[in-house]
Amino acid sequence: MAVDTPARVAILGAGPIGLEAALYARFLGYDVDIYERGNVAENILRWGHVRMFSPFGMNRSTLGLAALRAQEEGYVPPGDDEFLTGLEYVDRYLLPLSQTDLLGDHLKLGIEVVSVGRPELLKGEAIGTEDRADSDFRILYRDSAGAEFIGTAEVVIDTTGVFGNPNWAGEGGLPAVGETALRDQIEYGVPDVTGSARSQYADRKTLVIGAGYSAATTVVALAKLAEDAPNTRVTWLVRQVTEAGPIMPIPDDRLPERASVTAEANRLASGASANVSFKLGMSLASVCYDETTGKFQVELAGEAKERDEFDAIVANVGCRPDNRIYQELQIHECYATSGPMKLAAALQGSRAGDCMVQKSHGPQTLTNPEPDFYILGAKSYGRNPNFLVSIGLEQIRDLFTIIGDREDLDLYKTAVTLLS
Ligand SMILES: Cc1cc2nc3c(=O)[nH]c(=O)nc-3n(C[C@H](O)[C@H](O)[C@H](O)COP(=O)(O)OP(=O)(O)OC[C@H]3O[C@@H](n4cnc5c(N)ncnc54)[C@H](O)[C@@H]3O)c2cc1C
Structure with missing residues (x-):
């Protein structure tokens, strides 16, 4: 649902989609906290030696390039047609992006999100109503020494991916x-x-x-x-x-x-x-x-x-979402993929052999019964392995048309003019 600035948006996970979502939110004037349990793009670093099959032009946003250029005039991005390894993608784009003034001070590294809930509402209360949004989210997080803390937010975007949560091999x-x-x-x-x-x-x-x-x-x-x-x-x-x-x-x-x-x-x-x-x-x-x-x-x-x-x-038997983070919230999960239900249904209806021909399925497929809680990125696909960064960028654009309450909001288009 629409949320006016200045509100606090918590982004869970600093992979490519978490960072890009945080950037979009900062450009719109939201307060942002990015919680990351490891280093920037930790999951990608774990397969950093593998050459990506999508070219860099599909893995970066115009907003990201604009932020990097504004930060450092001499920044030279990889060519749009370059096929980078995971490590090159992190070193040449995601890491510098995370260190820009827009994101650097908002990044909490080495912080694992354990659980998100609403302090005044149990899972089974105010079922499926927007009244649940009257109580801000409470985020339980843990630092690398094991100490636990509480954060709060009006909007939570879960981009914690799936890579750290593999399926079983039996x-x-x-x-x-x-x-x-x-x-x-x-x-x-x-x-x-x-x-x-x-x-x-x-x-x-x-x-x-x-x-x-x-x-x-x-x-x-x-x-x-x-x-x-x-x-x-x-x-x-x-x-x-x-x-x-x-x-x-x-x-x-x-x-x-x-x-x-x-x-x-x-x-x-x-x-x-x-x-x-x-x-x-x-x-x-x-x-x-x-x-x-x-x-x-x-x-x-x-x-x-x-x-x-x-x-x-x-x-190499695939991965699944870790849904413990939101088990106290009203998230309708697909019984086949464990992804959020509306998007899973749209994906099921548009099965394509080539993940490159996919499109985002529109803002409404990103909503959950829990108001202001969104799952984006690889985690939004559940066990479906076809997610691409380029889809995540479309999801971000779609999501902020809801949060920003403007159907035509598209900062990626606006950023193209900044770059030219
Ligand atoms: C070998 C391989 C090759 C790939 N090649 C491509 C490609 O060419 N093109 C492409 O588009 N996609 C590719 N992918 C898929 C790619 O990994 C995803 O598109 C992309 O990384 C998804 O980004 P994300 O931000 O959603 O999730 P991730 O990159 O998985 O990031 C999630 C982040 O959340 C953090 N996190 C997890 N749990 C918590 C928690 N509880 N608290 C705090 N932080 C947490 C993680 O540490 C991580 O940094 C490839 C995947 C693999 C495995």
Whole structure:
């Protein structure tokens, strides 16, 4: 709902969408607090070695460029057609943006948001009414030493992403037997196997689970590592397969990085490398770690059962939103994706194979029964992995037409004139 300035807007998470939303709010004159549990763009830093498949022009806003130019006349952004690694994106755009006068003093790093609620209202009270907005939000947050504090805000935008909250690797999305105890020893991210994590994977045997772009990236990188370290072995576990292989190619894909990873992963799955063994229709049934040998003992389930042992396990099985932050608020979640319901329904109705052809679904799909609480960015897609930064920028523009109560409000368009 519309909220006049000066009101306090709390942004949860300083990833690209949190920073861009904070910037938009600052330009409009809101007071902003950005709570970030790690460093700026912490989640992107965790896969910083991976080259992004969307060009920089899709990953930055005109407002961001205008803020950076206003801060430092000599700022030279990456070219719009450059394909940056995650780390380059942070170093050359997100970090400088976070340090501008507009954002720098509003950023609370090393602060984890634990829970958000309304001090005078329980979850089940004033159901679905705007009366709930009479009581400001209360934000419980924790610093890195474990001390807890309370913040307040009139508007909360949750952009905490999903990357830190992986799915389970077992059958049917359940934890495999033994997996919960090994949560910290199994790798759920995209390790830099040819760089900083090389010693953990070179000439060793790795189980990779999953059939998305992250799994494809991991398998392709491990196969490359095997060219230098020939005893490197990979077993790639996939539940189902398309005609072309585990990764469905996008016809005439306009993103060369994505097309090449897809083609190479499918080639490896077809038996092109003696170092990669592809197992279709199998999943992880149980896992344990043998301290004496330093190896994972696993049982794989499919038509038959198999036992094997591995030096490392990389489970690229997707991520899900952590909804504990808003469990005391009235958020209607989709029963299939765990994303906010209105957007999930719109996404379901517009299923497209290529995430590049998506559009934002309009301001109303961003609203929740809880007034003034919004979920934007990767978290707004729930378990759906197709989110792109460019969609998040559209979401920000759409959201502030509601908060700012102006249907035609578009600071990104206005900023184009500032840049020219
Ligand atoms: C390997 C890989 C490659 C990708 N390539 C692309 C690409 O080419 N193009 C593209 O558009 N997208 C790409 N993505 C998706 C990309 O990660 C998202 O588009 C983008 O990072 C989403 O931004 P976000 O701000 O919504 O969330 P995130 O970037 O995940 O940021 C969330 C932030 O919230 C913080 N946080 C989490 N919980 C809390 C809490 N409780 N309290 C405080 N802070 C918290 C996190 O530390 C993090 O900094 C890729 C993803 C992966 C994994």
